[in-house]
Amino acid sequence: MRLRPEQLASHLQQGVAPVYLVSGDETLLVQEACDAIRAACRDAGCTEREVLEVDKRFNWDHLVAAGAEMSLFSDRKLIELKLPSGKPGTEGSKSLIAYLEGPPSENVLLIVAGKIDRQSTNSKWFKALDKAGAIIQVWPVDARELPRWLQQRVEAAGMSVDFDALQMLCDRVEGNLLAAVQEVEKLKLLCPGGRITPEAVTESVADNARYDLFGLV
Numbered sequence: 001m002r003l004r005p006e007q008l009a010s011h012l013q014q015g016v017a018p019v020y021l022v023s024g025d026e027t028l029l030v031q032e033a034c035d036a037i038r039a040a041c042r043d044a045g046c047t048e049r050e051v052l053e054v055d056k057r058f059n060w061d062h063l064v065a066a067g068a069e070m071s072l073f074s075d076r077k078l079i080e081l082k083l084p085s086g087k088p089g090t091e092g093s094k095s096l097i098a099y100l101e102g103p104p105s106e107n108v109l110l111i112v113a114g115k116i117d118r119q120s121t122n123s124k125w126f127k128a129l130d131k132a133g134a135i136i137q138v139w140p141v142d143a144r145e146l147p148r149w150l151q152q153r154v155e156a157a158g159m160s161v162d163f164d165a166l167q168m169l170c171d172r173v174e175g176n177l178l179a180a181v182q183e184v185e186k187l188k189l190l191c192p193g194g195r196i197t198p199e200a201v202t203e204s205v206a207d208n209a210r211y212d213l214f215g216l217v
Contacts, residue, residue, distance in 0.1 A: 003136050005033055011134065012040040018103040019133030021126075023086060023113040028177045029138045034112055038078065041108050046078040054083045060095035066107075077107045086114040093125040100128040109133075141177060146170050150180055154196065157188050161196040168201045 003011055011017075022033045038049070050066050052058070066079045088096055103109060111129070116137065120126055129135060141149045147170050154161045161169070173180040183204075187196050190204050 001130065001134050003134050005029060005136055005138055008033055008036055008136055012036060016040050016044050016046075016108055017133040018105065018107075019100060019109045019111070019129055021111045021113060021129050021133070021135045022138065023111075023116045023136070024138030024140075025115045026138050026140050026177065028181065029141075030112065033136050033138060034110065037108075037110055041076075041078045041110075044076065044108075046076040046108055048077040049080060050077060051080045051082065054081065054085075054088070054092070058092075060088075060091050063095050063099060075106060079107055079109045081109065081111045083111055083113040086116040087120060088125060093123065096125040097128050100125070100132040103132055141175070143170075143175065146173075146175060146180075149177075150184075153181065153184050157184055159184075159188060159191065159194045159196055162198060164198045165196045165201045168198055169196075172201070 001017075016037070020037050022030055022037070024030050052062055052066065063079070063081060066077075083092075099109065116126070126135075147166055150169055150173075151161060151166055154166075169180065169183065173183065186204060187200060191197075191200050
């Protein structure tokens with residue numbers, strides 16, 4: 001099944017799926033989605049976590065073995081497969097399909113991948129994963145969507161923001177989502193009234209997206 005990032009929390013409240021794929025090149029959003037899945041897995045009894053890093057020397061038999069092994073310390077185990085390229089290759093595709101045909105009920109597989117192209121979404125392994133578990137594809141937040149995204153962050157932090165202050169924040173961070181989150185956290189401390197004003201932004205927000213030679217020195 002396909003899930004949007006904002007649907008993940010409500011999905012996890014209903015229980016964890018046997019397999020997840022989180023893909024994208026927006027590091028912060030990928031990390032947050034994976035953290036939410038890890039937390040839900042811990043609550044579901046997956047107190048052991050095994051991480052597999054896919055590189056040129058990776059042996060895909062390790063995935064099959066990890067799925068077959070019982071956890072030593074708990075009833076369930078989280079297997080985390082890191083696939084930076086977003087492409088498992090021929091051998092990897094066969095191993096994933098074999099795993100997905102009958103994923104162990106006691107384990108959860110979390111695949112953390114880079115951006116997956118359109119061709120890969122039509123592959124057999126991707127379709128098998130779509131059928132067996134949940135897919136969360138994370139897309140970059142562009143300039144048009146940034147104000148809405150940033151306002152949601154502010155509201156989630158229990159604050160409100162003036163329109164002009166919101167525009168100032170967007171201009172300052174210039175699409176740097178990590179910097180945006182850090183500034184919201186800073187403003188949460190510096191605005192005890194819970195309302196972010198242009199004056200508060202001017203006084204407290206560093207310009208995280210612009211650098212010059214004097215700043216480097």
